[in-house]
Amino acid sequence: MxxxxxxxxxxxxxxxxxxxxxxxxxxxxxxxxxxxxxxxxxxxxxxxxxxxxxxxxxxxxxxxxxxxxxxxTGRGPLEAGSVGIDTKPTDVIFRCNTITEKDDTMEDFNAGHITSEEAAVLMDALNKHFTEKYPGFKGKFYAGISYRHLFVYSCDDEDDADILANLKTVPPHDISGENLTEYTTWDDDLAVKMRDIMYEAQEVLKDHEVNRARISEGKAPANMVWLWGQGLTPxxxxxxxxxxxxxxxxxxxxxxxxxxxxxxxxxxxxxxxxxxxxxxxxxxxxxxxxxxxxxxxxxxxxxxxxxxxxxxxxxxxxxxxxxxxxxxxxxxxxxxxxxxxxxxxxxxxxxxxxxxxxxxxxxxxxxxxxxxxxxxxxxxxxxxxxxxxxxxxxxxxxxxxxxxxx
Ligand SMILES: [Zn+2]
Missing domain, CATH: 3.40.720.10 (Alkaline Phosphatase, subunit A)
Structure with a gap:
């Protein structure tokens, strides 16, 4: 049959x-x-x-x-599977958009449809920054297509992974024009770490040469990342x-x-x-x-x-x-x-x-x-x-x- x-x-x-x-x-x-x-x-x-x-x-x-x-278990994990990223049971897989932030609001959830090539340079820059500044850094950015990327955070144990997997995050396309701080009012230590990563990424990205070039061409800069859609490996x-x-x-x-x-x-x-x-x-x-x-x-x-x-x-x-x-x-x-x-x-x-x-x-x-x-x-x-x-x-x-x- x-x-x-x-x-x-x-x-x-x-x-x-x-x-x-x-x-x-x-x-x-x-x-x-x-x-x-x-x-x-x-x-x-x-x-x-x-x-x-x-x-x-x-x-x-x-x-x-x-x-x-x-x-x-979420959208991030399925996308990771589709591109062959190997993850462990204590890894939490986030969708990671390159976004345009302006005056602390979501100006553009796709950073002007940034090209995959430009975004790959930015993801590399983030990995370099975090691993050099924090030896043993547990997160890794994976460049995808255009503004759609992944961020995998390797937790120490299943309890931590559960906390992160259940964190309330918001799809960036649902909060266009809205204030970002309202959607990251987390108080758990591990969650605060995710927020810190987003804002520290902003420091790395805002003056990056890729973004300077985009701004001079009148395009939206990818000056921040937004983590969402996370979950454990299904x-x-x-x-x-x-x-x-x-x-x-x-x-x-x-x-x-x-x-x-x-x-x-x-x-x-x-x-x-x-x-x-x-x-x-x-x-x-x-x-x-x-x-x-x-x-x-x-x-x-x-x-x-x-x-x-x-x-x-x-x-x-x-x-x-x-x-x-x-x-x-x-x-x-x-x-x-x-x-x-x-x-x-x-x-x-x-x-x-x-x-x-x-x-x-x-x-x-x-x-x-x-x-x-x-x-x-x-x-x-x-x-x-x-x-x-x-x-x-x-x-x-x-x-x-x-x-x-x-
Ligand atoms: Zn459908």
């Missing part, structure tokens, strides 16, 4: 006036997905446990078969041991690659998979077909509909769904013809055009099994699955339900 789970990120939506009260999933021409819906089972699911923000990391962890309430049980099946992931998004790596799934890189509208849909479909020749389970995730939702572009969202149908769902289902297989299609969370951001609402779900007659559901969208027979349960149960119930 083969299993394929299609994840058009953020594709579900609310009714849109410009679409005569319909949603992008309803108006998109999707003959292949329609076939799965008409011969499969429909219903709703929810991938975001209570108390969690509806991020793609949390929601996709559910779809990959792991309950975020048990295993989600202890995801091995996918194969958990489900007795081999699995692969195809995605253009680092956070999801990180989940795959920690679950010991094979993460397959596809040339041209950008995580944006311009992604190479056809290449993803082809790599998906190959992955299913050598794996029992394939998770194939496409970020484009979510990006269109954030950008509030109706046409781009509809187009992304249609391309997923034509170049990914169609070819992969065709390649499985004559074999026993089960397929599911669902978004991780809605990203409604009208809101431009994620919601925690239920998402439509279709499950198709090649050896079963489905229910009466007509199409894969917010209305079409309403007549389906799938009972709503927690999202992380989907895979075991596919294995055992369909």
């Amino acid at each position: 083969k299993y394929v789970i299609f994840i058009p990120d953020g594709s579900s939506d609310l009714p849109i006036d410009e679409l005569d009260g319909k949603t992008p999933l309803q108006v998109a021409e999707t003959p292949n997905i329609d076939k799965l819906a008409q011969n499969g089972f429909g219903g709703f699911t929810n991938n975001v446990p209570d108390g969690y923000t509806p991020g793609s990391d949390v929601a996709n962890m559910s779809i990959f078969g792991y309950n975020p309430a048990d295993y989600y 202890a995801l049980p091995d996918f194969k041991e958990t489900y007795g099946l081999t699995g692969a992931v195809i995605t253009g998004v680092d956070l999801l690659k990180g989940i795959g790596i920690f679950a010991n799934l094979d993460v397959i890189d596809v040339p041209g998979a950008t995580g944006f509208f311009d992604t190479d849909y056809k290449a993803k479909g082809e790599y998906g077909i190959d992955a299913l020749k050598t794996h029992d389970v394939l998770f194939i995730h496409i970020e484009a509909p979510d990006e269109a939702g954030h950008a509030q572009l109706i046409d781009e969202k509809v187009k992304a769904i249609e391309r997923i149908d034509e170049f990914i769902v169609g070819p992969i289902i065709d390649s499985l013809a004559g074999q026993d297989f089960k397929a599911a299609i669902l978004p991780d969370h809605p990203t409604p055009i009208s809101l431009g951001t994620h919601t925690r609402d239920d998402v439509p779900l279709v499950v198709y099994a090649s050896d079963k007659t489905g229910d009466e559901c007509t199409s894969f969208d917010e209305e079409g699955v309403k007549t389906g027979s799938i009972e709503k349960q927690e999202g992380y149960k989907l895979l075991s339900r596919m294995i055992n119930e369909f």
